[in-house]
Amino acid sequence: MSKPKLAFFKLSSCAGCQLSVLNIEPVLLDVLGAIDITYFVMAKRSNYHGPYDIGFVEGAVTSPRELEELKNIRRECNLVVAMGTCACFGGIPSIKNFTGMTQRQMEEKVYSELWDIKSIPVQGIDYYIPVDHYLRGCPIDLEEFLTLVKSLLKGVNPHFRFHSVCNECKLNENICLLVNRGKACMGSVTASGCNALCPSLGRECEGCRGPASDCNAESLAKTFSKELGLDKADIVRKFRKYAGNTSEFSKGAGDNE
Ligand code: SF4
Ligand code: SF4
Ligand code: SF4
Incomplete structure (x- = not known):
């Protein structure tokens, strides 16, 4: 064959x-x-x-x-x-x-x-x-x-799950960079599969795997603004860095406002 x-x-x-x-x-x-x-x-x-x-x-x-x-x-x-x-x-x-x-x-x-x-x-x-x-x-x-x-x-289809990076981060028992260190981590809206590579090394997730299946980008954008004090331009840049074309991340960038 x-x-x-x-x-x-x-x-x-x-x-x-x-x-x-x-x-x-x-x-x-x-x-x-x-x-x-x-x-x-x-x-x-x-x-x-x-x-x-x-x-x-x-x-x-x-x-x-x-x-x-x-x-x-x-x-x-x-x-x-x-x-x-x-x-x-x-x-x-x-x-x-x-x-x-x-x-x-x-x-x-x-x-x-x-x-x-x-x-x-x-x-x-x-x-x-x-x-x-x-x-x-x-x-x-x-x-x-x-x-x-x-x-x-x-001859079988792989079954990849796209829950958020936070899930893998928690399994790795990392301290949360967003909650505990005030870093603008995109892990909660980003699809897992990298074993939370960046947060496990002390760096915030930049969203390189695109939207998670339960992505709530608008909510994270509000957190970045209200709790971390990021300005609008910085938030927009974060959501457009890798997957600004997706409807999910475009909500975080405020494209529908
Ligand atoms: S560090 Fe980032 S990926 Fe890890 S739990 Fe916090 S927000 Fe989620
Ligand atoms: S930036 Fe990419 S590799 Fe790093 S934690 Fe986020 S999804 Fe994983
Ligand atoms: S920029 Fe594109 S080709 Fe280069 S590593 Fe990232 S996804 Fe792959």
């Missing part, structure tokens, strides 16, 4: 999620015997055209060229996985959507030669194509990546 063909694609991104996958090479060896990594430009010299069984897409869509590329990926892949917060929600590149500038004004700020430049507002990939699975995080969590790959190889 032929092995499932995996492909890794990059749109607008920092390549950090692909790099993370490369960093787990020793663990990946576990499953390497069962898969064929057919296309992974960052990792291999020889890459082959589709069709593929599973396509991992890193990065957000920021140009018409990438949109065409994404549509081709969808045609070539049986399953498509949004890999990382850029692909899931637009991620850090989506901050651009809230500058108040036109596309042309932003292009002029970044590029000196404009003849070949055409940008569009930044979106996660499911804005344009159906997506089968999501790996959140900036970068992705490697345990989740392996769970997903192993599940798909067995």
Whole structure:
């Protein structure tokens, strides 16, 4: 029986999620015997055209060229996985959507030669194509990546839970940075899956995994304002840093006010 063909694609991104996958090479060896990594430009010299069984897409869509590329990926892949917060929600590149500038004004700020430049507002990939699975995080969590790959190889859907980071933080018995230290932690509105990485190291959660399933961003925004004294601009920046495109975090940013 032929092995499932995996492909890794990059749109607008920092390549950090692909790099993370490369960093787990020793663990990946576990499953390497069962898969064929057919296309992974960052990792291999020889890459082959589709069709593929599973396509991992890193990065957000920021140009018409990438949109065409994404549509081709969808045609070539049986399953498509949004890999990382850029692909899931637009991620850090989506901050651009809230500058108040036109596309042309932003292009002029970044590029000196404009003849070949055409940008569009930044979106996660499911804005344009159906997506089968999501790996959140900036970068992705490697345990989740392996769970997903192993599940798909067995033909079952992984069951990821997106309750808040606070749940994992409590299980780790951390002192709450929001309540006890007055730090603007986003853990209560952010999806778990990282084992509360940042609060466990004494840093507030920045919301990199996007909204939790029971997200109440408006309430947290009020806490930031009334109890921590953050000004409006700082609160807006916090909710737009990784997932400002989502309806949940846009409420925290006050987009509906
Ligand atoms: S999600 Fe983060 S680490 Fe992954 S590609 Fe985007 S910016 Fe880089
Ligand atoms: S430190 Fe952050 S993640 Fe942990 S319990 Fe407090 S608000 Fe939640
Ligand atoms: S604690 Fe928050 S910012 Fe840190 S990795 Fe987890 S979701 Fe991302």
